[in-house]
Amino acid sequence: MKNKTMSGLFDLTGRVALVTGSSRGIGNALAKGLADAGATVVLNGISTERLEKAHQAMAADYPVGRVHSRAFDVTDAGSAAEGVAWIEQNVGPLDILVNNAGIQHRVPMLELDVKDWDRVITTDLTSAFLVGREAARHMIPRGHGKIINICSVQTDLARPTIAPYVAAKGGLRNLTRAMTAEWAASGLQINGIAPGYIHTEMTQNLVDDADFNSWILGRTPANRWGTTADLAGPTVWLASQASNFVNGQTIFVDGGMTVVV
Template identity: 45%
Template sequence: MQMFSLDGRVALVTGAGRGIGRALALGLAEAGADVVCLAQTGAEVEAAAREIRAKGRRALAVTADVTSREQVTAAVEAALAALGRIDILVNNAGINIRKPALEVAEQDWDRVVETNLKGPFLVAQTVGRHMCAAGYGRVINVASVGGAVALRTGVAYGASKAGLLHMTRILAMEWARFGVTVNAIGPWYFRTPLTEKLLQDEQYVAEILARTPMRRIGDLKELVGPVVFLASEASSYVTGQALMVDGGMTIYGF
């Protein structure tokens, strides 16, 4: 089981203040990593960092907007100055604006695509320079089943996540020779602050469960294992892949 240990590694997790990002930051810390928690919400990201420190790991809270190159550069420089290296990147920050395609305003499209696609690229590019120079790295992009099949989550969201999956493949192809792997996970529905309101709609939940072979909503802890695997030596010969963590949903789509 030593192959799954992250002892001595440093991870940077974007969107680490709440929901999936927070769960993954804590899970990486439990697997042995020191963690840089990055988000726009200062109080939340600091709370996540405190919880990691309570587990005996080093943690740094950084407030930054992933769509700003200047802020991303400053955040990565702060992380390197504080912890000396970044071995693992989890690109998790993302948003959605749910509207039918005919009602999507240009600013809606720009906001979703900038956060979900431009942001992960800026962070991956900035961190990737250091990983490629070091000859080692694990990049994990948090995409969505919505990037693989058509969902009612909206055209901008689906397009951004599809783009993120393809970006994963291209970065994997380019960076493999430097010892850097790039993979993605594709979650289905998990209980988070962002999905809480949707999951209060009993009819909508019934439709979700009818299209999920496991017939249940995912638990956040069920995302930790896949990410620890992709961050560890256990996945050393895996790159350019998308692991759908979806209870079987993408077997037949939604």
Template identity: 55%
Template sequence: MIGPSLFSLKDRLALITGSSAGIGFTLARGLAAHGATVILNGRDKRRLETARASLADLGVNAHVRVFDVGDSGEVRQAVEDINQSIGPIDILINNAGMQYRAPLEDFPEDAWTQLKAVNVDSVLYVGQAVARHMIARGKGKIVNICSVQSELARTGIAPYAATKGAVKMLTKGMATDWAKHGLQINGLAPGYFATEMNSALVQDGDFTSWLEKRTPAGRWGRVEELVGAAVFLCSDASSFVNGHILYVDGGITSCV
């Protein structure tokens, strides 16, 4: 197959975790624009319904599922419910994540526990639950949201970088175990994007100046610039791409 249909997501059902706002919501909107039926996930039903209403204004009829991706029992129950009440999940984007900034020597233990649960445990729990069904069908796409911090360190966020490094290697491990069943599991790694989670950094003139000098593209990324990469990894266009981490970072990982 060669042509635009290679990137079509028509008749595909996509679950995007942590998708009530930010990157997750933008990816859900982007996948829907390419034909996918999307399921929004989060823990706050009100925010999810607001997101669904925003998509409805664009002509997208999205589904909502409220569950905690860091709770393996909730994840298994939710995935079973989706398969029974909506349909088989063709695409999973493991996007749920959090950040916590503090000097490493003073980093709180409870924050470390929460970071691991949201950023790493969720990728395993949701990935496992969804992959079991994909393996039985012999096909499926899983995209784990990594980070430029999967590759690079920066002061004040060592624990976050550790979790995103773990997601990178978990992605490669998933591909190693599940590619033989017809699944493609890859990572999408954003660089520095102007999102709600990064709002303090965006407003910090010194940091923005550093970033513009450090990044070959010379600017912050716009969340819409992640959609093309996500569609590629979720579509038939990436049928022989497995265990790859696609950095969308304005070139920052290319520089020493």
């Protein structure tokens, strides 16, 4: 690697990044963080209406051509292949993939329908394999690429009623390791980020629940909820040349939640 200033190591100018599940929430914030670092960003979602609104809102803040969007189903192998191929042909060589798409389903295991188990596992784990594999098919011949899998504190911990989510996020950490084992020698870096409890519009109801909010504050040494801004920096780091010898790691961004009892 050529000598660079420290700020230059984090510069993503000219890099193309795909963030799955980025029409709102954490994914949208991560896409903005990458764009702020100079990347050309492709938003993704399955709802074309919501994705178009997100595209228009984000494109207004960046130069023309820096924000794109492509609706495709990350849980379908054919759609994943088509989506990545579209980016390669219409935006540019894919340098950065953030596997962020995910869902939650809260039901005790004894009452959990197998269809709901399969739906969460497919969305939260299998999609990262499908999109990650398609991205790697293009990255490996070029000898470089960054894949960032968005895990969770449930990668390491468990709570009642979210068994499929816990299983999927635990599996995602080991998928990150498996990708590293197979693709690191080709110049790829594959890592995970495990957010703690993040305050977004989708968790506002939990923040507003006095008992749950009190539990989060007491359980987190930092004594606060995380913000999407707390995740942008680690994402840019793992997407940049500053992390070129970091591989197979899952970085917990949780205010210390997973290191205390």
